Amino acid sequence: MKTESAKREAGKPVNGVAVVQQDTENPWLRLRADVDFTRRRFRHYEVIFKSLTMEMVDRQGKTIMTFHKNNMIDVSVREAFGGASFFIITGDGEIEAARFSFPYIEPYRQAVPTIRNWLAEKEETGVLALPVLEESSENDRCSKCYKTSSSSTSKCLTCSSRWSMLSRLAAYCTPYRSPMLVCALLLVLSVFIEVIPPYLIKMIVDEVAKPSGSLNVLFALASGLALVQVLSAAMQVIRSYLGVRIGGKLIGAIRRDMFGALLKLSMRFFDYRQVSQFIGRIQDDTDELKEFLTNGMVYLVTQMLLGVGILFMLFHLNWQLAAMILIPTPFLFAGFYWLWNRLSSLWYSQWQSAMHVNNVIGEALQGIRVIKAFAQENAEKNRFEKVNNHWINRTISFGNLWLGVTPIFTVLTAVFGIAIWYLGGRSVMSGTMSIGTLTAFTTYLLMFFGPIQASGQLLSWLNRSLGSAERILEIIDAKVDVPDKRDAVELSSVSGEIRFHDVRYGYEVERPVLKDINLTIRPGEMIGLVGRSGAGKTTLINMICRFYDPNAGSIALDGHDLKDIRQESLRKHIGVVLQETFLFDGTIAENIAYGRPDNPPETIIAAAHAANAHDFICRLPEGYDTRVGERGHRLSGGEKQRIAIARALLLDPEILILDEATASVDTETERLIQEALSRLIRGRTTIAIAHRLSTLRHADRLVVLDQGRIVEMGTHDELYAKQTHYYHLVESQKQTAKTPSEVG
């Protein structure tokens, strides 16, 4: 009975995760692997856990290897570069059971504790109700096409074609619906009007050629022609006026959304990208798109309508001749198709080259001091030269494509025009067609070839804009790694208790930087984080700010999981003083009041006072109105630091984070900063990292990290007396203090 119900229960999703219960025949856990480690080849197989055995089964269901539970002591996952291996530890040693690439690592890691529980269970207990997390990527699936959605975007792009992408962008036009409707109406009207002149010319020619032609009729026709031209010009003006206005606003809206999307993205996104590219991308891609959405779209629609209108007139004038136009059409379409694919890849690679150029410029400017100090201007110039040449070559190959295509179009249309002249002329000579009709016909034909000839250019335009649209959406849709839950709570006040529970995190999943972190920080407590560089101190701090989410385990503030708190609300309660203080373009007062712009001057001065910054600010001729930041007055490191402390004081957060706040300043400045800090720390939960261990001596507790793990915890005296990790760190620092330091 129990087995029956277990079977029924199997696969039933609980909280979106399929739970399978143990059964004697059915596996209770399946893990996939994709590398055959004996042959070093890709091969898909599964590691299956049954109640008494662990088996490796290939895709055909054939068992490759079986291990009995009794022979297994432990299991482990060993990370490699690009993948990992699953090991079982037996009495005879370690055996590699499976090897797999990156996407399969996490399920194994998550399964290890459960497998250990399974190994610990006595055999006699029989069927166990071990709920196991089955591999499930339910959350990553698209609701429309059920395909796994990509890791880097929040939208499933498999089911969204280019056209639906365009329609999303067209949604930006919604606020301008009425002026755009006017535009469209004018467009249809102007196309209609544009078709009239050749017909009027036909009537004029026929009237003139007629022996009984009347001057009055001629005058009326000529006036009609003039009126049509005036009307057409007027409409053009109105259309352009509306186009420019709509275009300007449209591009503004897209740029705004792109910038908004960039700010919304998590730190992780920026960790892996060269940020200077986004300046160019926000400008160029939106510009490209605007050009198309306003001018391009109008042009496309006009030409299409015009083509249809002219075709109608041609058939109306002489259907036999007009039918000839249809002959080259299939060839044209084939040509367009060929061209489309070429254009697409050419545009993309040209865009990439442009981005590389942007990146080189951006990097050089950011590192200009180093470049100059090492006299590497020439090396940088050469680097630029390389990417620039690449771009040039791309542009040339693009030009070459047009060079080849344009003459073909020209010759094709010219030959066709000549044929019409010949055949039409013959009809006129045989009396089946009037001269006027022939004139109109050839005029229409020329007009008709206009759009056809332009269509190549149009194709390129469309292609380029679609590419830009794609890359704009790439940013707007980029997946936020640390998203706010829909029901995330707002914390009005916090007491400041921070609890780490089994936290593991790695910037790259296969290389954890923090492992098994269990730590409870009491409200108002001051914690000093100690450890060698690379031990994971800054990462730990980043986790508190929720710049990243743990790969496993959880972090809670006052009992609320950080993931359940609105990020904006969380960070309002956290004040940060970092080693490097970034000052924004603005006055000192504005910089101190960053994050709280509505503060009265009294509190700003009070904060500066408490931060020991007031005196140096007053010594500046422009006082609190001194412009600082990229284009302003240069403050020294210690001065900037005190601005940062004032900023944090003004914010009055319950939690305070100090990351190497006193590094790289002289002793006197350090004293001033220390004094300011001690005022700041009072009554707040503080987590501090300091290079000089002496500055952390008064911390309530020191947490010693080594290779991502907490190895020691206690007060300075306790840890020093233990003579292990902390003691060694302190002693080695004493040693370095004795020897004269190198530079600065």
Next chain:
Amino acid sequence: MNPYFFLNHSELSQIRLFRSSDGILHLEQEGKGFARVTLIRSFPYTMPDRFISVRSAEGHEIVMIQDVKLLAEDSFQAVRYELDRNYMIPVITQILTVRKKGSKWHFQIDTNYGPAALVMDNLHENIQPVTESRWMVTDNEGRRFELSDPEQMDARSREHWKKLI
């Protein structure tokens, strides 16, 4: 060169690396034995078989092998095996097809691990240069592939590659 951790040829041929019957990698040097040693490539792309750092279970460097070819045969095999496990980056040998479906790129490639199919959101982020003629290709699932020296690939692959980068 720092004589402290670079060994000369005769010293190198005397160190012994071997896998014990329980699957653990050992190092023996001048009569001293180290169990559970790990190997780290200093230049995983440019010189995968040179400058291999041998580290103790605690992570301290014991020796630096300038060139695995200088090791005795059995040590060489043990090192090979361990490095293969530690570095699972398939090398792309051929680009069979490149297709753009919607906004995604679909690649069929052949690697030294056998054929593979990749899906990528874009190329400007998923294909990154690591050295002058080496690229790291990361697909949407996070799998990584190395592409070294495109000139060595066949004409069709080169043709594809030229259009991409």
